[in-house]
Amino acid sequence: MAGKLKPLDVDRLVAPGKYSDGDGLYLVIAGPKSKNWSFRYWIRGKERWHGLGSFNDVSLREARVKRDAARQQVRSGVDIVQAKRSAREEAKTLAGVAAAPTFQECADRFIEENWTNWSKKHSAQWPSSLKSYAYPAIGHLKIGEIKPSHIFELLQPIWVEKAETANRVRGRIETVIAKNVDLDDTEFRNPAELTKQLREKLPKRPKRTQRHHPALPYVEAQQFWKELTGAAGTAAVALQFLILTVGRTNEVLGARWSEIDVTQTVWRIPGERMKMGEYHSVPLSDAALAVLGQMRDGTQSDLIFSNDVGEPFSDMAMLAVLKRMNYGHVTVHGFRATFATWAEECTDYPDGVREAALAHKYKNETTAAYQRGEKLEKRRALMNDWSSYLVTAEARTAAQSAA
Secondary structure: OOOOOOHHHHHHOOOOEEEEEEOOEEEEEEEOOEEEEEEEEEEOOEEEEEEEEEOOOOOHHHHHHHHHHHHHHHHOOOOHHHHHHHHHHHHHHHOOOOOOOEHHHHHHHHHHHHHHHOOHHHHHHHHHHHHHHHHHHHOOOEHHHOOHHHHHHHHOOOOOOOHHHHHHHHHHHHHHHHHOOOOOOOOOOOOOOOOHHHHHHOOOOOOOOOOOOOOOOHHHHHHHHHHHOOOOOHHHHHHHHHHHHOOOHHHHHOOEHHHEEOOOOEEEEOHHHOOOOOOEEEEOOHHHHHHHHHOOOOOOOOEOOOOOOOOOOOOOHHHHHHHHOOOOOOOOOHHHHHHHHHHHHHOOOOHHHHHHHOOOOOOOHHHHHHHOOOHHHHHHHHHHHHHHHHOOHHHHHHHHHHO
């Protein structure tokens, strides 16, 4: 039945939702400043929503008149939404506007525009993944021609077997499409959006189990450290520094002499090199300073750890050290877990101190405070205890004798 809405009620409605007036007319409220009239209809088994204007510009009476006119068109077999889109394309053609670019052309342009802002890994993965999975299926299509079924077909073969790749490909396609859609086309729905409908059509993935980086048990750390200090090569020295500072691979391999405050014995890592994007200070134990001393060779390079030609190591360099030492069953990142377990089970330091040492994201300011001010000294004590645990009394005596 039509005429369900009353003018006064319409004025007062503010809660987000779709309010029916009957015969397909709806007042659609998306937010405090988004209140629009829309006509809902079905044609050839497809649901369509045809915008009738803003509530601020179109009264309830005018919306009903527009609704009645739209209903008449639908009854005569006209798909109003498609006709509107076709009219826009025709207008562009008549105005001399070039034909819409293909998805591949849009993607290539997007990559070119953003290339300089991406990491080396990111800038390689974007074109590679789209070339492998998206272009064969939709590269030749214009944005308006891409349907959810196209997205389903290209994702289906990799949805389970290559889950992470599938997620990234879908997200990248969605981004490119969104970048090339008319901002005023409120009826447009991104075909690459992971809707419930698309999710239900795709194969079911097995339940995810949390995976941890394989770590060395802390009870084996002293023996490992003894073997590591006997390993040759700069990458092995970098691994020593990583373990003593419980840093991340990229943080250590990108470490620079200009970040080392010798007076305060602190390694100050700028936010742009941290995972969380926040500045981080690492108190340096005597053992960590000794490792840095091995790298002082008189070169002018600011990079502390580099290969034979003065370039940064690959993030696989320290992993290769582990494999050569027959410790291929653990990972470099896993040494952070080794430290965390040792600190929890063998020390009385508060959680905040341990988490701050690992530069983890904090849920509250109380914990975050351990990262700043005088709390640095509590972390310094923790790092000194960690290095003392690794470097056994026997090893320290041998080192002093060698010196």
